[in-house]
Amino acid sequence: xxxxxSEIDRKYPKLIDYFKRGINDEDKNISHCLLFWGSDITSxxxxxxxxxxxxxxxxxxxxxCDCLNCRWVKEQTHPAVKIYTRLDFKEADSAxxxxxAKGKKNININQAKAIxxxxxxxxxxxxxxxxxxxxDDGNLKPLNRLNFPxxxxxxxxxxxxxxxxxTTFIFLTKDRTDIISTVVSRAQxxxxxxxxxxxxxxxxxxxxxxxxxxxxxxxxxxxxxNFYKLALDNEPKIIFEQFQNYMLTVVKSNPDNKHLxxxxxxDISYVxxxxxxxxxxxxxxxxAVVENLxxxxxx
Ligand SMILES: [Zn+2]
Numbered sequence: 001x002x003x004x005x006s007e008i009d010r011k012y013p014k015l016i017d018y019f020k021r022g023i024n025d026e027d028k029n030i031s032h033c034l035l036f037w038g039s040d041i042t043s044x045x046x047x048x049x050x051x052x053x054x055x056x057x058x059x060x061x062x063x064x065c066d067c068l069n070c071r072w073v074k075e076q077t078h079p080a081v082k083i084y085t086r087l088d089f090k091e092a093d094s095a096x097x098x099x100x101a102k103g104k105k106n107i108n109i110n111q112a113k114a115i116x117x118x119x120x121x122x123x124x125x126x127x128x129x130x131x132x133x134x135x136d137d138g139n140l141k142p143l144n145r146l147n148f149p150x151x152x153x154x155x156x157x158x159x160x161x162x163x164x165x166x167t168t169f170i171f172l173t174k175d176r177t178d179i180i181s182t183v184v185s186r187a188q189x190x191x192x193x194x195x196x197x198x199x200x201x202x203x204x205x206x207x208x209x210x211x212x213x214x215x216x217x218x219x220x221x222x223x224x225x226n227f228y229k230l231a232l233d234n235e236p237k238i239i240f241e242q243f244q245n246y247m248l249t250v251v252k253s254n255p256d257n258k259h260l261x262x263x264x265x266x267d268i269s270y271v272x273x274x275x276x277x278x279x280x281x282x283x284x285x286x287x288a289v290v291e292n293l294x295x296x297x298x299x
Contacts, residue, residue, distance in 0.1 A: 001138035003083070004053075004074045005046040009063050012047055014235045015190065019051050020061065031188035032163050035171045035179065040194035041132060041140040045083065047192060048170040049073060052081040052128035055168060069125070080125035084111070085134045086147050106147045107131070112155035119164050132172035142174040153180045160186050193238040202246035205230060205239055209246055213263060215298050224294040228287055236286055240275045244268050267297045 009016045022030035034051070036044040053073040054061040072078035082088075086107045115129065131148065133141035141147075148171075160169055160183060169187075176184050191204065202209075208226045215223050231239045247264045254260055274293045277284040 001134075002076055003042065003045045003140070004049045004076060005043075006063065006074070008046045008050045011043065012192070012235065015047060015192070016050060020054060023051075023054050024061070030168075032167060033160050033169050033171075033183075033187035035173065035176065035184060035187035035189045036192045037173050037176050037189060038192040038194055039174060040192065041142050041172050041174070043194070044172040044192045045130060045132065045140050048128070048130045048172065049076070049081070051168070051170070052078070052126075052130070055126040055128060055166075056081065078125070080123055080127040081130075082128070083130045083132065084115075085132055086111075087134060087136075106149050107152050109152060109155055112152045115156065116159055119159060119167060122164070123166070126166040126168065128168045128170065130170045130172065140172070142178065143171055144173070144178040145180065148179065150180050153183050157182055157186075191234075193235060200245050200248070202242040202249065204234055205242040205246060209243055212297065213260065213299075217298055220294055220298045223298060224291055227294065228290045231286055231290055236278050237275060240271050240278075244271050247271075270296045 005011065019030060022028070030051075034048075036047065038044065053070055056069040056073060056078065057065055058067045058069055059065050069078065073081055076083075084107065086104045119127070132143055133147040135141060163169065171179060171183070171187060173179055176189060208223070208230055212223065227239075247268050251261055251264050270293055274289050277289045277292075278286060
């Protein structure tokens with residue numbers, strides 16, 4: 001199964017830009033422990049592989065680079081870029097309780113030891129270990145406390161904390177609470193929005209947009225600043241989509257409030273306009289789009 005996506009930069013422009021800047025920074029300003037969370041594990045893996053590619057690229061890291069490192073990552077044959085699941089690493093497991101790889105329930109201590117051994121040898125490459133789960137058909141699944149148990153996490157904790165130079169660990173999971181907190185606290189977390197389908201969530205925007213129709217026009221600048229910050233810190237399109245999800249949820253839970261219903265339906269279309277404006281080529285200035293939207297919805 002190949003997971004590299006050659007259009008990943010269009011899927012997550014903000015996240016890719018963030019990591020690119022961090023990697024190209026003189027001080028390699030990205031954490032050596034990254035935790036991705038969200039419902040779309042395959043997209044998380046694509047993103048992880050792209051980070052691995054940029055970290056290893058011997059040229060400028062551009063998407064179409066054809067240096068040996070980039071070619072290897074794209075073909076998933078790079079010797080230092082690995083997707084680790086409970087089903088991989090067969091040699092190391094064979095000793096353990098006669099389990100076959102197929103029935104193996106978790107990433108076990110033997111795997112942890114093998115990783116530690118492997119890291120004790122220096123590498124010419126930037127090692128990237130992507131931890132997740134998969135089923136027998138190769139479909140990627142999130143890590144949880146069953147497939148990545150506490151004993152294994154603990155065996156690797158020191159390694160996660162102080163890895164050898166040029167080593168990055170990436171954990172793929174649905175929810176941060178599925179990973180033991182000692183690992184989470186050592187990792188930099190990123191929400192990776194689902195690229196598969198709209199998941200109707202609005203957790204990223206709720207604190208800012210909750211009951212926004214009650215906001216007084218005098219406070220519009222504050223609302224606008226908060227909303228703009230959300231859009232800057234995340235993929236703007238996702239923020240607008242989550243805002244729409246929030247509005248739809250309110251509409252559904254207040255079926256008898258006609259006034260609110262009409263307002264929200266109107267506002268959903270204003271947000272749709274904003275989404276269109278930021279995807280134009282060239283895109284409209286994000287701040288202007290947000291400002292325009294706020295003046296339409298805050299009355
Ligand atoms: Zn390259």
